[in-house]
Amino acid sequence: MKRAILTGASSGIGAAIAGELLMLDYEVYGFGRSFPESPEENYLSALLPGVPSDRLANFHAVRFDLTKTGALAERVREIRKEGRISLLVNNAGVGYFGLHEELSPAMLHEMVTVNLEVPMLLCRLLLRDLKETGGHIIELSSVTARKSSPHGCAYGATKAALTAFSGSLFDEVRKYGVRVTCIHPDMTKSNFYRSADFGPEEAADCSLSPEDVAAAVRCVLTARDGLVVSDMTLLPQKHRIARKNQKK
Numbered sequence: 128m129k130r131a132i133l134t135g136a137s138s139g140i141g142a143a144i145a146g147e148l149l150m151l152d153y154e155v156y157g158f159g160r161s162f163p164e165s166p167e168e169n170y171l172s173a174l175l176p177g178v179p180s181d182r183l184a185n186f187h188a189v190r191f192d193l194t195k196t197g198a199l200a201e202r203v204r205e206i207r208k209e210g211r212i213s214l215l216v217n218n219a220g221v222g223y224f225g226l227h228e229e230l231s232p233a234m235l236h237e238m239v240t241v242n243l244e245v246p247m248l249l250c251r252l253l254l255r256d257l258k259e260t261g262g263h264i265i266e267l268s269s270v271t272a273r274k275s276s277p278h279g280c281a282y283g284a285t286k287a288a289l290t291a292f293s294g295s296l297f298d299e300v301r302k303y304g305v306r307v308t309c310i311h312p313d314m315t316k317s318n319f320y321r322s323a324d325f326g327p328e329e330a331a332d333c334s335l336s337p338e339d340v341a342a343a344v345r346c347v348l349t350a351r352d353g354l355v356v357s358d359m360t361l362l363p364q365k366h367r368i369a370r371k372n373q374k375k
């Protein structure tokens with residue numbers, strides 16, 4: 128069975144990707160802070176609906192705060208003891224939005240750490256395994272990587288850097304048989320905009336669902352050997368943003 132490390136598996140897009148990976152017969156080590164100490168089957172079946180219980184047994188919740196980068200190598204080393212990793216999905220991310228001068232240094236630091244530094248560190252820690260297994264790295268970037276993002280300058284910058292990193296890394300490792308894919312979703316219904324004064328529109332043609340992004344991951348992972356989907360952009364048919372606290 129192939130083994131995957133997936134960050135941000137406790138919510139939204141990451142949880143949907145975890146379900147897809149389990150159905151593709153991966154053993155999944157899913158990172159997140161908000162997992163209970165020992166998640167029971169009821170918790171997992173609510174987080175990963177539709178995944179049969181024999182597959183749920185292949186999900187390992189890794190309760191870990193990714194801002195604690197000093198402890199990351201040890202945690203990954205423990206997981207690698209169980210066997211080599213052939214898939215890394217860097218999905219965890221955080222976004223703070225507003226006028227740039229109103230974002231605190233702590234918010235900026237957290238975004239740079241979780242959205243950019245951690246993916247780079249995890250790639251570095253796992254590349255030996257990925258080269259040996261002919262493995263795959265998937266980065267969850269954003270459409271904001273490629274456009275101007277007023278009120279999201281720093282968030283957009285972390286994603287632009289992640290996209291640049293992903294492209295260069297693929298050129299560096301493709302001769303070793305490692306595939307690297309960078310996915311750029313538009314607004315997706317999840318908890319991501321909890322602290323923003325805007326969010327995705329409810330209508331299905333105005334925003335994406337986490338399952339849409341997970342289906343893209345399936346598509347990337349099931350491409351034939353020798354074909355690499357290096358870059359994917361996912362857009363809803365219509366471009367609309369919901370303003371919170373706005374009178375209808």
Ligand SMILES: NC(=O)c1ccc[n+]([C@@H]2O[C@H](COP(=O)([O-])OP(=O)(O)OC[C@H]3O[C@@H](n4cnc5c(N)ncnc54)[C@H](OP(=O)(O)O)[C@@H]3O)[C@@H](O)[C@H]2O)c1
Binds near residue numbers: 139140241267311320
């Ligand atoms: N939603 C969108 O519109 C959208 C669009 C484009 C790209 N994206 C990207 O997609 C990815 C997933 O976002 P989402 O929409 O699914 O958001 P979400 O529901 O807020 O999920 C974010 C995930 O990241 C994890 N995470 C954040 N900080 C962490 C930390 N310090 N340590 C460990 N885990 C941490 C969270 O886990 P815990 O809270 O349990 O720690 C959670 O599982 C992000 O990279 C985001 O930038 C989202």
